[in-house]
Amino acid sequence: MSVRWAIRVGLLIPAAALAALAIPRLETGLLLEKAFPATAYIETNTPLPEASYREVAHILADASAGDPETLLLQAEAAINAGASPATIIPDVKRALAKSPSSARGWIILASLWTNTDPAKAAKALTQAFNLAPREYYLMLPTMLVGAPLWHDLPDGVRTGLISDARLLAEDEQRRGQLRLLMARPAGADLVVRAFAGRPEALRQLNRDLAREKLGL
Amino acid sequence: MKTSLRLSPRYGVGEPAAFLEQSAFWLFVATLAWAPFPLGSNRPWSWALLTLLVACSWALWCGSIWRKPERAGFLLDGLRGPAILAALAMAWAIVQVAPFFPSSWLNLLWQSTAALTGEKVASTISIAPWRSTTEVMKLASYVMAAGLARVFARSRGGAYRLLDAMIVIGALYAAYAFALTLIGQSQFELFYGVAMPQTVHEFPGPFVNRNNFATYEGLTAICAGSRLVAKIWSHIDAAHGMRVRALSLLHYLAGKGAVWLVATLLAFSAVIMTGSRAGNLATWFATFALLFIGFGLVSRQKRKGLAIGLIACVIAAGLGLLAVNGATLAGRLDDMAGTTDTTRLLLWDAALKMIQHAPVTGWGLGTYQLVYPLYATASMHFFMDKAHNDFLEFMAGFGLPAAILWWGALLWLAVLCAQGIFIRRRHRVLPAIALGATILVAIHSIFDFSLQMPAIALMYAAILGVGVAQAFPAIHPLESP
Numbered sequence: 001m002s003v004r005w006a007i008r009v010g011l012l013i014p015a016a017a018l019a020a021l022a023i024p025r026l027e028t029g030l031l032l033e034k035a036f037p038a039t040a041y042i043e044t045n046t047p048l049p050e051a052s053y054r055e056v057a058h059i060l061a062d063a064s065a066g067d068p069e070t071l072l073l074q075a076e077a078a079i080n081a082g083a084s085p086a087t088i089i090p091d092v093k094r095a096l097a098k099s100p101s102s103a104r105g106w107i108i109l110a111s112l113w114t115n116t117d118p119a120k121a122a123k124a125l126t127q128a129f130n131l132a133p134r135e136y137y138l139m140l141p142t143m144l145v146g147a148p149l150w151h152d153l154p155d156g157v158r159t160g161l162i163s164d165a166r167l168l169a170e171d172e173q174r175r176g177q178l179r180l181l182m183a184r185p186a187g188a189d190l191v192v193r194a195f196a197g198r199p200e201a202l203r204q205l206n207r208d209l210a211r212e213k214l215g216l
Numbered sequence: 217m218k219t220s221l222r223l224s225p226r227y228g229v230g231e232p233a234a235f236l237e238q239s240a241f242w243l244f245v246a247t248l249a250w251a252p253f254p255l256g257s258n259r260p261w262s263w264a265l266l267t268l269l270v271a272c273s274w275a276l277w278c279g280s281i282w283r284k285p286e287r288a289g290f291l292l293d294g295l296r297g298p299a300i301l302a303a304l305a306m307a308w309a310i311v312q313v314a315p316f317f318p319s320s321w322l323n324l325l326w327q328s329t330a331a332l333t334g335e336k337v338a339s340t341i342s343i344a345p346w347r348s349t350t351e352v353m354k355l356a357s358y359v360m361a362a363g364l365a366r367v368f369a370r371s372r373g374g375a376y377r378l379l380d381a382m383i384v385i386g387a388l389y390a391a392y393a394f395a396l397t398l399i400g401q402s403q404f405e406l407f408y409g410v411a412m413p414q415t416v417h418e419f420p421g422p423f424v425n426r427n428n429f430a431t432y433e434g435l436t437a438i439c440a441g442s443r444l445v446a447k448i449w450s451h452i453d454a455a456h457g458m459r460v461r462a463l464s465l466l467h468y469l470a471g472k473g474a475v476w477l478v479a480t481l482l483a484f485s486a487v488i489m490t491g492s493r494a495g496n497l498a499t500w501f502a503t504f505a506l507l508f509i510g511f512g513l514v515s516r517q518k519r520k521g522l523a524i525g526l527i528a529c530v531i532a533a534g535l536g537l538l539a540v541n542g543a544t545l546a547g548r549l550d551d552m553a554g555t556t557d558t559t560r561l562l563l564w565d566a567a568l569k570m571i572q573h574a575p576v577t578g579w580g581l582g583t584y585q586l587v588y589p590l591y592a593t594a595s596m597h598f599f600m601d602k603a604h605n606d607f608l609e610f611m612a613g614f615g616l617p618a619a620i621l622w623w624g625a626l627l628w629l630a631v632l633c634a635q636g637i638f639i640r641r642r643h644r645v646l647p648a649i650a651l652g653a654t655i656l657v658a659i660h661s662i663f664d665f666s667l668q669m670p671a672i673a674l675m676y677a678a679i680l681g682v683g684v685a686q687a688f689p690a691i692h693p694l695e696s697p
Contacts, residue, residue: 007285011278014360015271021353022267029261037410043599067346097335100325101343101586109333123332132589136597 024064032070035059039073042080043104045140045177053081068099076108085112103132104141111145121145122152129157139164140177147186165194169205175212233280240276241368244361245381247273248678251671252389252432255403256423263350263670267357270674274360277367290370291363294632294688301625302359308618309352312580313345323579342580343587351581351613354670358677365681375646375686379439382678386436387479390486393421393429397489419489419544423669430487430495431657431666435675437483438502438652444476445510445530446645452522461522484537491544494663500534502656506648509637513644559596560604560663566591567608571616578615587612606661606668629684630654636687643686650683 032039035056041048042056060074072095075088089112096105106128113121125146132138146153146161153161168178169191181187195202247269254262281287292299319326319339330337342348369375396402403422404412421429451468452461469477487499507527514523538545569591570579579587585601592600603609611619633654636647657667657676666672 004285007288008278008282011281011285011288012275014356015275015278018267018271018353018357018360021349022264022271025350025353026261026264026268029259029264033259033261037408068344069346093333093335096329096333097337098346099344099586100329100337101583103589120332127328127332132592134592134595135589136595137599138589139595 024066028063028067028070031059031063038077042073042076044137047180048080050081053077057081057083065094066098068095068097068105069102071095072099072102072105072108076104079108079111085116088112101131103128103135103138106131107138107141107145110149111141114145114148118149118152122149122154122157125149126154126157129160133160139168140181143168143181143190144184144187147181147184147190150186150190161190162194162196165190169194172208175209179209233283236276236280240273240280240364241374241378243269243273243276244364244368244678245378245385248382248675249385251674252422253403254422255407256428256432256672257670257674258424258668260350263354266670266674267353270357270361270364273364277364291366295629295684298625298628298632301621301628305614305618305622305625306352306356306359308621309348309355309581309614312341312578312614313348313352315340315345317341340580341577342583344580344583347582347586348580348613354673355581358673361674362677362681362684365678366685369646369682369685372643372686372690375643375682378678379443379646379649379682382675383436383440383443383476383479386433386675387440387482389421390433390436390482393419393433393486393489394482396421417544418491419486421486421490423671426490427492427495427660427664428666428669428672430490430492431498431660431664432669432672432675433483433486433490434495434499434502434656434660435653435672435679437480437487437499438506438656439649439679440476440479440483441503441530442506442645442649442652444473444480445507445526447473447476449510449514449526452526453519481533481537484534485541488537488541488545491548493545493548494660495666496545498656498659501659502652503530503534505655506652509648509651513637559598562592562594562596563588563600563603564605564608565593566600567603567605567612570612571608574612575616578611578613578618581610581613583613584609602665602668604664606665609665609668626654626680629680632687633680633683636683639689640687641689646686647683650680650687653679653683 038048038052038056042053054077056077057074060070060077063070063074065071071091075092075095078088079085089109092105092109092112096102096109099105106124110121110124110128113124125142128138129142129146143161143164146157150158150161165181168174168181178191182191191205192202195205247266250269251257251266257263257266278285315338317339319330319337322339322341323343325343326337326339329335338345340348365378368378397417397419402412402420404410404424418426419429420426421433423429423432448465448468451464451473455461455464484499487495490496507530511520511523511527514520566588567584570584570587584603585599588600588603603612610622614622630651633647633650637644637651640647653676657672660666667676
C-alpha cells in the first residue's frame with residue numbers, strides 16, 4: 001500500500017514542481033507581453049513619451065519578485081517616468097543581489113546614487129563597465145551616467161568613456177544620441193575630452209551640429 | 217489511420233482510466249499543435265504555458281494509472297542507463313541554482329555585489345539563478361514530453377497515431393507559412409502589429425527566424441518522408457513485375473498515400489523555401505543517412521534493384537522540389553561565397569573562453585547573453601543572446617561534466633534507436649525516424665540554436681520518445697494488432 005502511494009506521489013511530484021515553476025513565469029511573461037514593444041524600446045535606448053514609461057512601470061509592478069531582470073526593467077521605466085530614486089533604490093539593489101551580472105542594472109543603480117553618493121555611484125558604474133565594456137546598447141547609458149561622475153571614476157573607465165564618446169561623435173547615424181549626451185550635465189565636457197588634441201575635428205563637429213540644427 | 221480508441225495497453229481498470237489516458241493523449245497532441253504558433257513558444261509566457269500543458273498531460277496520465285501505479289515501471293524498461301545519466305545531469309542543474317554554497321566558493325561577482333549593495337546575495341553557481349531555473353524547467357518538461365511519448369507509443373497503433381498527428385501538424389504549418397507569404401504577412405506582425413517586411417520573404421512560418429522553421433519542417437519532412445517511403449516499399453515489395461509495381465505505387469499515392477505524399481512535399485518544400493543553409497544541410501543529410509541505412513537493410517534481403525529504383529525516385533523528387541522552390545536557397549549559397557561575416561566566429565570564440573574559465577561548474581544554464589559581454593572583443597549592433605552553436609553554449613552554461621552526461625543520455629537513446637532499426641523485423645521506420653531526427657538536430661545545432669526553441673525541442677522529444685518506445689521487439693501481447 002505505501003509502495004503504491006510512494007509511486008503515485010513520486011510520479012506527481014515532477015508535474016507539481018513544473019507547475020510551481022511555470023505559473024509565476026507565465027504571469028510575469030504575460031505582463032512583459034503587455035508591455036511590449038515599449039520594453040524593447042527601453043532596452044535599445046529609444047526615447048519614449050513619459051506616459052509610456054509610466055504605463056510600463058505600472059504594468060511590470062506586478063511581475064514576480066523572483067525575476068530580477070524584469071524588476072530592473074520596471075525600475076528603469078519608473079526612473080524615466082519621474083519616480084523618486086529613494087523609492088527605487090531598494091528594488092534595484094534586491095534585483096542585483098539576484099542577478100549581479102546585469103550591467104544595465106549596475107548603470108541604473110549608479111544613476112540613482114549619483115546625486116547622493118557619487119563615490120558609490122562610480123563604483124557601481126565601474127562594475128557595469130567591467131561586466132560589459134563593449135556592449136553596444138550600454139554605451140550611451142554608460143556615458144550619460146558616467147559624464148557627471150568623471151572625477152570619481154578610475155582611469156580605465158575614463159579611457160573607455162572617451163573612446164565611446166569619440167565613436168558616438170563620429171557616427172552620423174547617432175546624432176540624436178550625441179545631442180542627448182551633450183544636453184546632460186558634464187556631457188559636453190566628455191565630448192570635448194574625447195577630442196583632446198584634435199581641436200579642428202571638434203570645430204568641425206560643432207559646425208556639423210549647428211548645420212543639422214538649422215536644417216541646412 | 218485506425219480509429220480504435222486504444223492507445224496503449226491499459227494500465228488502470230475501467231472507463232475512468234481509459235478516459236484519462238485519452239485526455240492525456242489529446243492534450244499532448246494539442247500542445248504539440250499549439251507550440252509553434254506563438255513564435256515557436258520562444259517567449260516567457262509561451263514557454264511557461266507549454267510547460268504547464270505538458271505537466272497537465274502528465275498529471276492526467278498519472279490519473280489513468282492511479283489504481284495500479286506499479287504499471288508505470290515499464291517507463292524505465294531498457295532505459296535505466298540513459299535515465300541515470302539524464303538524472304545526474306538534471307541533479308547538477310538543480311545544484312547550479314541551489315543557494316547553499318558559501319560566496320568564497322563562487323564567482324567573485326557575488327562577493328562584490330554583497331559589498332556594494334549591502335544586500336544578502338543569492339550565492340549560487342549560476343550567475344543568474346532565475347534564468348537557469350527557467351532553463352531547468354524547460355529541460356524537465358522536454359524529458360516529461362519524451363516520457364509521455366514513450367507511454368503513448370508503447371503500442372504500435374499508439375506510436376503511429378502520435379507520429380501521424382505530428383506529421384499532420386507540421387504539414388499544416390507548412391501550408392500556413394505559404395499562406396502567410398502569399399498575403400505578405402509575418403507571424404510577428406500578426407502578434408504585435410509591428411511590420412517586419414524583411415522577414416516575410418524569409419519564410420519563417422510561425423517562427424521569427426527562418427532557420428528555426430527549417431529545423432521544424434525538417435523534422436516533419438523526416439517523419440512524413442520516412443512514413444511515405446516505408447509505405448511505398450511495403451506496397452511495391454508485395455507486388456511482382458515492374459508494371460504491377462508501378463500501378464500499385466500510383467494507386468497508393470493517389471489513394472491512402474496522398475496524405476503522406478502531400479505532407480512530405482509540403483515539408484520538404486518549406487525547408488527549401490526558408491533558404492536556410494544549415495537547415496537544408498541538416499535535413500538533406502539526415503534524409504540521405506536514412507536512405508543509406510534503408511538501402512543497407514534491403515541489400516541484405518536481395519532487393520537492391522528495387523531499392524535503387526526507389527532511391528532514384530526520391531532523389532528526382534528532391535531535385536524537382538529544389539528546382540521549383542530553391543531560388544532563395546541558391547541566392548544564399550551564392551552570398552556565402554562572397555561574405556566575410558565573422559559574427560558566428562566571435563560568438564563561438566566567446567563561448568570557448570567561457571568554457572575555459574568555468575569548465576567544470578559552468579556559468580549556469582541560459583546565461584550566455586549575460587556572460588558574453590565579459591568576453592566580447594568587438595561592439596556589435598545586436599543583442600548577442602545566443603552562441604549559434606548549441607553544443608558550445610550548453611557546455612558554457614552547464615559545465616563539461618554535466619553536458620557530457622546529458623549528451624551521453626541522448627546518444628544512448630539514439631544508439632537504442634539505431635539498434636532497433638536492425639533488431640525489429642517490422643515497424644523499424646519508427647526508431648529510424650528518431651535516429652534521423654537526432655542527426656538533423658545535431659547537425660543544425662553546430663550552426664544555430666533551434667533546440668532552444670521550445671516548439672522544436674518538444675517535437676524532437678516526442679519523436680525520440682516514439683522511436684525509443686518502438687526500438688525494442690514487441691513482447692506485450694496487447695501490442696499486437
